[in-house]
Amino acid sequence: MTEHVVAAIDGSRFSEGVCDYAAWASLALEAPLTFVHVVDNHSAVPGEQNLSGNLHFGAREHLMEELSTLDEQRAKVNREQGRLMLEAAQKRAVEGGVSAPLTRQLNGTLVETLIDIEEDVRLLVMGKRGETAHRASDHLGANLERVVREMHRPILMVPPTFKRPEKILIAFDGSKTARKGVDMLARSSLFKGIECHVLVVGADTSEHHLELGWALGALRNAGHRVEGGIRAGKVDETLQAYAAQHDIDLLVMGAYGHSRIRHLLIGSTTTTMLRGSHIPVLILR
Incomplete structure (x- = not known):
């Protein structure tokens, strides 16, 4: 089984750094490169809110139907945004000299999904924080901390900007x-x-x-x-x-x-x- 350099791509400011460090590692290790985007459609589920209030049954049922439709629309948008990010990362890696990088879009939570594909990973490249990084510049992403604790592959945590290691x-x-x-x-x-x-x-x-x-x-x-x-x-x-x-x-x-x-x-x-x-x-x- 061929093990890949796997780069976890999201919408954070770290994504360009992840892409460039992953491309550098792929070339240095002569290992194939795969970009992964995980679509987590359950990170914030409106249906879990307390909607009892003073809503009578019919109004509440109608509201839940509308929220369900919004969830479906949001999932579709998330998938499309992820597809575009993966295409951009793939193009950037090719311009950096990587031959035929692969892309995968998977559904689930980030940590569990990465653990599921662990056997395929030679090196995992991640940013220090995810898409909410701008909200807490000194906060280490909970996903990264869990990945460090639970995965058994080398993990390269990277900053937003690439600098070739000397x-x-x-x-x-x-x-x-x-x-x-x-x-x-x-x-x-x-x-x-x-x-x-x-x-x-x-x-x-x-x-x-x-x-x-x-x-x-x-x-x-x-x-x-x-x-x-x-x-x-x-x-x-x-x-x-x-x-x-x-x-x-x-x-x-x-x-x-x-x-x-x-x-x-x-x-x-x-x-x-x-x-x-x-x-x-x-x-x-």
């Missing part, structure tokens, strides 16, 4: 699963020719130096240019400060088993790291 930062905690993540990155064509930085957040101990040395060696042996360091502090603040200091273009983190970094993504501070990042974040599972 330097990446890997958050490394030395755990067995973190090492698997570094091995995977070392072999991946996604970051071929890109400078890799590795940061261990913690005390300056001999154990951390050994962990850092292993990660740098694994990446260097795979042909990457590497730098790294050990810094004490809060994980999210330390990673963000390092990224700013070194002009990092993309942050790589792992939602790993029971490692220390896992608590940043699956625990209560999930939103802190993702909300504060102004660069793409690749979340490895």
Whole structure:
């Protein structure tokens, strides 16, 4: 079965970034690209409102019929808007060099739909927030948070504007699963020719130096240019400060088993790291 780079497209300001990062990943990985738009016709159902009030039965029945008609019209509009967005994304990707990107329009809720097609996903590309992003600029989309928690494929969370990655930062905690993540990155064509930085957040101990040395060696042996360091502090603040200091273009983190970094993504501070990042974040599972 061929696994695709899958890009979740909606009407948010993040869609162009999603399209461009997905096209970049598709070309780098030599993997087919599929744009997905999910039509959720149940996100706001007028029929669920309290219509009892002082309406007599006949008026209420008539109103419910009208609301049902409006629902059908809204669903039709949603599908048509989605089709146009998918066509625009497909055209943009072709102009960016992608050969024959596919499009899929699916019905349901975003998270459940993505989980249903998980077997087809090699990399999922999403914006930080969805179509209501303008209403709360500092709010991390609930859909993204649920996808991070429930999917078991790599997820690339992207900003609204594309910048070709030239330097990446890997958050490394030395755990067995973190090492698997570094091995995977070392072999991946996604970051071929890109400078890799590795940061261990913690005390300056001999154990951390050994962990850092292993990660740098694994990446260097795979042909990457590497730098790294050990810094004490809060994980999210330390990673963000390092990224700013070194002009990092993309942050790589792992939602790993029971490692220390896992608590940043699956625990209560999930939103802190993702909300504060102004660069793409690749979340490895």
